[in-house]
Amino acid sequence: MATVSIVKGTYSDLDIETLLAPLGGMGRFVKKNDNVLLKVNLLSTKGPEKAVTTHPDFVRAVAKVVRKAGGNPYIGDSPAGRFSKRYLKKAYTRSGLADLAKEKEIPLNFNTAIKKLDIPEGKRLQRSPICQYAVKADKIIALPKLKTHSFQYMTLACKIMYGVVPGLTKAKYHAQFPKKASFADMMLDILTIVKPQLYILDGILGMQGQGPGSGDPVKMDLVLGSTDPVAMDIAVCKILGIEPVGIPVLKRAKVRGLWPEKIDYPIQRPADVAYKGFRLPNTADHLLTGKRPPRKSPVISDKCTACGDCESICPKNAVKVQGRMAEVTYSRCIRCFCCHEVCPENAIMLRSVELN
Ligand code: SF4
Ligand code: SF4
Structure with missing residues (x-):
C-alpha cells in the first residue's frame, strides 16, 4: 500500500x-x-x-x-x-x-x-x-x-x-x-x-x-x-x-x-x-469537458524579442527567428510545446490555427 x-x-x-x-x-x-x-x-x-x-x-x-x-x-x-x-x-x-x-x-x-x-x-x-x-x-x-x-x-x-x-x-x-x-x-x-x-x-x-x-x-x-x-x-x-x-x-x-x-x-x-x-x-480542456479539443499550435505574439531560445530548443527546426520575430512552420511542428515552455517573454500562445 x-x-x-x-x-x-x-x-x-x-x-x-x-x-x-x-x-x-x-x-x-x-x-x-x-x-x-x-x-x-x-x-x-x-x-x-x-x-x-x-x-x-x-x-x-x-x-x-x-x-x-x-x-x-x-x-x-x-x-x-x-x-x-x-x-x-x-x-x-x-x-x-x-x-x-x-x-x-x-x-x-x-x-x-x-x-x-x-x-x-x-x-x-x-x-x-x-x-x-x-x-x-x-x-x-x-x-x-x-x-x-x-x-x-x-x-x-x-x-x-x-x-x-x-x-x-x-x-x-x-x-x-x-x-x-x-x-x-x-x-x-x-x-x-x-x-x-x-x-x-x-x-x-x-x-x-x-x-x-x-x-x-x-x-x-x-x-x-x-x-x-x-x-x-x-x-x-x-x-x-x-x-x-x-x-x-x-x-x-x-x-x-x-x-x-x-x-x-x-x-x-x-x-x-x-x-x-x-x-x-487549453490543450487539456477535454479532461473536464469530455469533448475532443481542437488541435493547438504555437502562435508567436508581438511580445517576441527575437531571443532565439525557441529556435535553439525546437527538435524539428520548425521555429526560426526571421529578423525581429520568430516564425513557426506548422508543417514541421510536432506540437511538443518546448518552445512555449522556454520562451522567456511568454510570447508563445497555444491556439487553433490554419496550417501554413
Ligand atoms: S523564445 Fe519567445 S521571445 Fe525568444 S524568439 Fe522565441 S518567441 Fe521570441
Ligand atoms: S511546438 Fe515543438 S516542434 Fe512545434 S515549433 Fe514549438 S518546439 Fe518546435
Missing part, C-alpha cells in the same frame, strides 16, 4: 517533520554523511513568484530536515535548453536558489558531465545519457512543483526526474517520442534507473493555465510527501478534481502495472483539501 501525506502550509510555516512523520521521518531515508540531491524543478530562468521553479523557501525547509538527519544536501537540475554552467548560474540566480545556497551554505550543482546508463526495464529507451549530478547522489529527494503542462497536462512527481536527462537531449526525445503516450512511457523508463527515495511536492504556490513555463501562479497552500510518485500524482489529481488516467504518464503507469493497489492518507485526505476551479492548459 502506498502512503501519501498531505498537509496545508505556507512558505513561512512549513512543517516538513510533521509531513514526513507518517512515512517514518527523514531518518528513514537519510543516514549520516549521505550526499543528498535535492532535485528541484529549475525549468527556466524565472523568479520564485512565477511558480515555474521549486520555491527557495521550500528547498530551505527540506534542507534543514536533511541536515538534522545527518545528510549533506546539494541542489541540482538540468533546465530546459542548454545544460551549461552559464545557464545554470542564471537559473539559480533568478529562482532565488543562489541566495539560499549562499545563506545556508548548500552547494549548487555546476557539474554538467553526463554518463550513459543502460535502462534494463525500459519500454522505449534501452540507454540514455543521464546527468552525473544525479548519478553520484547517495540519496535523492525530489521536490516537484505543482504545475500544469501544455503537452503532458500536469507536471508533478512522475515527471520531475526528466530533469536528469541533460539539456538538449530532452528536446531530442520530444522528436523521438512525439505522442503523449510514448513520451510518458519514456519518462517512466528514466524513473526506473534514477529513483528518488522520497518526493515532497511544492504545491504552496502552484501554477494553473498554460504551464509549465508561463501559466498563472495560484496560491494553493498544499504540501504532499510520498515514496511513490504515481500515488502522489493520483492524490493531486483527486484534490484538483481531474480523472487521474486522463494524465498521460498516469495512464501509462496504470498500463504498466505501476498503479498502487491502495493509497493511505494518514493526515488529510484529498477530499479534505479539495481545490475547486483549477484551470488546466
Whole structure:
C-alpha cells in the first residue's frame, strides 16, 4: 500500500517533520554523511513568484530536515535548453536558489558531465545519457512543483526526474517520442534507473493555465510527501478534481502495472483539501469537458524579442527567428510545446490555427 501525506502550509510555516512523520521521518531515508540531491524543478530562468521553479523557501525547509538527519544536501537540475554552467548560474540566480545556497551554505550543482546508463526495464529507451549530478547522489529527494503542462497536462512527481536527462537531449526525445503516450512511457523508463527515495511536492504556490513555463501562479497552500510518485500524482489529481488516467504518464503507469493497489492518507485526505476551479492548459480542456479539443499550435505574439531560445530548443527546426520575430512552420511542428515552455517573454500562445 502506498502512503501519501498531505498537509496545508505556507512558505513561512512549513512543517516538513510533521509531513514526513507518517512515512517514518527523514531518518528513514537519510543516514549520516549521505550526499543528498535535492532535485528541484529549475525549468527556466524565472523568479520564485512565477511558480515555474521549486520555491527557495521550500528547498530551505527540506534542507534543514536533511541536515538534522545527518545528510549533506546539494541542489541540482538540468533546465530546459542548454545544460551549461552559464545557464545554470542564471537559473539559480533568478529562482532565488543562489541566495539560499549562499545563506545556508548548500552547494549548487555546476557539474554538467553526463554518463550513459543502460535502462534494463525500459519500454522505449534501452540507454540514455543521464546527468552525473544525479548519478553520484547517495540519496535523492525530489521536490516537484505543482504545475500544469501544455503537452503532458500536469507536471508533478512522475515527471520531475526528466530533469536528469541533460539539456538538449530532452528536446531530442520530444522528436523521438512525439505522442503523449510514448513520451510518458519514456519518462517512466528514466524513473526506473534514477529513483528518488522520497518526493515532497511544492504545491504552496502552484501554477494553473498554460504551464509549465508561463501559466498563472495560484496560491494553493498544499504540501504532499510520498515514496511513490504515481500515488502522489493520483492524490493531486483527486484534490484538483481531474480523472487521474486522463494524465498521460498516469495512464501509462496504470498500463504498466505501476498503479498502487491502495493509497493511505494518514493526515488529510484529498477530499479534505479539495481545490475547486483549477484551470488546466487549453490543450487539456477535454479532461473536464469530455469533448475532443481542437488541435493547438504555437502562435508567436508581438511580445517576441527575437531571443532565439525557441529556435535553439525546437527538435524539428520548425521555429526560426526571421529578423525581429520568430516564425513557426506548422508543417514541421510536432506540437511538443518546448518552445512555449522556454520562451522567456511568454510570447508563445497555444491556439487553433490554419496550417501554413
Ligand atoms: S518567441 Fe519567445 S523564445 Fe522565441 S524568439 Fe521570441 S521571445 Fe525568444
Ligand atoms: S515549433 Fe514549438 S511546438 Fe512545434 S516542434 Fe518546435 S518546439 Fe515543438
